[in-house]
Amino acid sequence: MDQQLNPRDLKYFRSLKWTLQTWKPTPALIEKKGANARPYIGQGYDPVFFDLVEDGWRHDHCEVCFVKLCDNPETCQTEGYTADRQWLCRECYEQNVAVSSRLRS
Numbered sequence: 001m002d003q004q005l006n007p008r009d010l011k012y013f014r015s016l017k018w019t020l021q022t023w024k025p026t027p028a029l030i031e032k033k034g035a036n037a038r039p040y041i042g043q044g045y046d047p048v049f050f051d052l053v054e055d056g057w058r059h060d061h062c063e064v065c066f067v068k069l070c071d072n073p074e075t076c077q078t079e080g081y082t083a084d085r086q087w088l089c090r091e092c093y094e095q096n097v098a099v100s101s102r103l104r105s
């Protein structure tokens with residue numbers, strides 16, 4: 001797989017500080033009517049319309065290739081690089097972000 005980011009995204013991604021982490025479920029607000037979910041980061045919400053579910057955020061996608069990251073090694077990648085609640089799979093991180101720091105040093 002050889003995914004390419006456009007130069008603007010590339011610059012943005014390279015400006016973030018990424019950490020290698022094991023993916024874990026995080027709290028989410030789940031819409032009572034419908035399947036919409038959004039990450040819960042302490043924002044206000046209306047309990048009439050949303051349930052706060054402790055491990056409600058079940059997966060993320062790599063920002064570049066959209067591969068799934070979750071805590072099930074059978075269906076997902078369980079480890080990736082994260083910054084500002086965004087995720088990159090190891091492959092995309094190494095191809096797009098890590099390259100630049102290697103060149104710089």
Ligand SMILES: [Zn+2]
Nearest residue numbers: 062065089092
């Ligand atoms: Zn990827």
